[in-house]
Amino acid sequence: MNRREALKNIGLTIGYSSIAPSALSILQSCTSDVEKWTPVFFTEEESIVIKHLVDLILPKTEATPGALDVNVPEFIDLYASKAYNDEDKAEYKKGIESIIEALHIPESGAKHLNTEGYSTLLDKYLRATKAEERQFKAEKSIVYEALLNLRNQTVWAYQTSETVGEKVLAYDPIPASQKGCISVEEATGGNAWSL
Template structure:
């Protein structure tokens, strides 16, 4: 099973609410060319790291655009800067700082990191057992501020979940990849998903 298939069903269970018109508008406004993006909340180095992680989590395939194609990193940068309070922003930054420390960054900086470096980090923390995931999710940094592994897991888990949410909310994915019907007709209960939507999750 590839990574995209493993993530396919997560959008309905990651704890994010349905996007409001304001959030959708914010997402559609993120059309900056990748090479011209200047982050608002993140530093440039954090932005580079975030983009590389998100690209591995939701990569482009032959039939489906990837998260970078629909500007997910740019949206998260704008969303966090506009909607997170100071405490949540601080916690997000702490998670990114832990991620940066865990990467093998040389004196040349983050631009010298290879795809394998990011992939190894994701594998180490997101391919652990369900039991260990539960331990990390229950971690409280106020009680145990030195547990770097738990902090990194929570940060990567948050990046993954928020990326999937933003990806599914984007216009391109919502209308062209997921099952989309802006004017639904009659309800047909108790029929297989393949019969209802060709196996696709609903966009709305």
């Protein structure tokens, strides 16, 4: 690693460490019983939509837990309610409402929308070609921006969860030695370090 990359990584670490304590406290306050979750920021309908989208963004696999397993929707809900100011909350709500509008939810509610409806929306906006992405940006598509934001929040919340940090990523609660110039595969089995 050259000096420039090292300084860049240090800057990223400092940026994450300044928000990490409040984010971690929010994550720890998330209930582990999804059935008992009562949204704080989202409406009931919005929470159903968020749960479905987050589950499709980071599904459970044989080797790793999914976003629902580590309470990502609950984290996003609490984070939005506690970390955003009124202006940001209004903007965020506008994005979520645009997603709901784009889903064309039936009158019976979001519970009755099948997975295909959610997948189609994610495919359209998050698997877009470069030309389509440019078009979404030129049109200032609220749905596109909201889904990008949701995906980024989902990945961030997932990576900062205790379960993923200790069981999926490389984790050493008391790092004892420094080994320079070794490959990531040799150091951690190819996994990124848990923060």
